[in-house]
Amino acid sequence: MFYSVLKMNLTCQNRFPLRQVCLVRQMRNCALLWREDQVQRLHKLKTRKSHHILSPDICCASAITINRTRNILKLDLNLNLLNFTFSTKMKQLNGCHEKLEESKPQEKTRPQHITVAVEGNIGSGKSTLLKHFENLPYCEVVGEPLDQWTNLEGHNALGLLYENPDRWSFSFNMYAQLTRIDMHLKPHTLPVKMLERSLFSTRYCFVQNDYLNKTINPFEFSVFSQWFDFLTSSGKADLDLIVYLRADPSVCYERLRMRSRKEEAVVPISLIESLHKLHDDWLLEKKYPVPAPVLVLDANHDLDTMKEVYKFRSQEILCGYS
Incomplete structure (x- = not known):
């Protein structure tokens, strides 16, 4: 053994x-x-x-x-x-x-380049929001090209639109679409690029409104829509976030009257009400394609309150940068 x-x-x-x-x-x-x-x-x-x-x-x-x-x-x-x-x-x-x-939760890495579109009705406070963030070291602001719209080789395209929309709606919107894609294609110099409106609101709000009001005929609407589809399918107009400044039409109209832009002197409140409904149809009801997540902010408050809102919600507005 x-x-x-x-x-x-x-x-x-x-x-x-x-x-x-x-x-x-x-x-x-x-x-x-x-x-x-x-x-x-x-x-x-x-x-x-x-x-x-x-x-x-x-x-x-x-x-x-x-x-x-x-x-x-x-x-x-x-x-x-x-x-x-x-x-x-x-x-x-x-x-x-x-x-x-x-x-263990995986740490989310922030993308190097972020594009945020600030959307809203005329007079909703988009310029105020952009001014609040324009001096940050990681944020660049691209405003609407009003100088180009009001002086296209000596022609005030925006003024012509408001004076005679039946005649100039298609021409102005085609030119506006060109300047919008130029805003999207502007190279990033800082991590966050904030746009005042986008190519999408031009199509789903302003052009759609002109088509419903018959200031753009079906042929012109088809031409514009095909150009829009071509530009967006290229991937050059992608967005990471849409900030929707939602304000009542009466508030927007009052602000429009107070800032006294000469081109907007003839804007009727009916246009503000129509654009308000189309923004809601697009960004809230999702009746039209929404290219990015939507952050809705109540923009009915006064300037000081809105600044506090922007400060409190800055991390959401800037997609993690603060």
């Missing part, structure tokens, strides 16, 4: 840790000592006259050797059990660590 256990331990020694290999070697040495002791014992037995009487010294030495061997075997088995238990626990801990790493 001893030799079979010893043989099993010796054949498996390559799989044991260094400490266990040392123990196996000690067992081998003990076994050799025990064998040498047995040989001496037999030799002494042969030389004694009475073979049935064993020397007390020999019996004691044999018992000590056998007890040591048994203790080593027990220690070896205990070490194997401890090694197995330790390995099992380590596997469990590693599994828990992997699950913990997987459950």
Whole structure:
């Protein structure tokens, strides 16, 4: 029995840790000592006259050797059990660590270039919002090209539109669409680019309003729509966020009267009401395609309150930059 256990331990020694290999070697040495002791014992037995009487010294030495061997075997088995238990626990801990790493929320990285379109009715406060953010070190503002609309090689296109929309709606909106795509294509010089309106509000609010009021005929509307589809399908007019400044038509009309732009002197409140409904249809009711998430802000408050709103909601407006 001893030799079979010893043989099993010796054949498996390559799989044991260094400490266990040392123990196996000690067992081998003990076994050799025990064998040498047995040989001496037999030799002494042969030389004694009475073979049935064993020397007390020999019996004691044999018992000590056998007890040591048994203790080593027990220690070896205990070490194997401890090694197995330790390995099992380590596997469990590693599994828990992997699950913990997987459950950790991934940190969201902010994109390098963000385009935000500030949308709203005439007089909703878009220029005020842009002025609030224009001096930030990571934000650039692209306002509406009023100077181009009011002086196109000496022609006041915006003034002609308000004076005679039946005649100039298609011409002005085609030119406005050209200047809008130019705003979208302007290279980023800072992480956040804020646009005063976008190519999409030109189509879904202003051109749609002209079509519904029949200041643009179906043929002109089809021409404009095909140009719009071509420009937006190129991916050059993509947006990351739309900030909708929603104000009541009466509030917008009062602000329009107070700022006294000469081109807007003939704007009727019916136009403000129509544009208000179309903005709601587009950005709230989703009756027309919305190219980006929409952040709706109540713009009915006075200037000081709106500045506080912009300060409080700045991280949302700037898509994480603040």
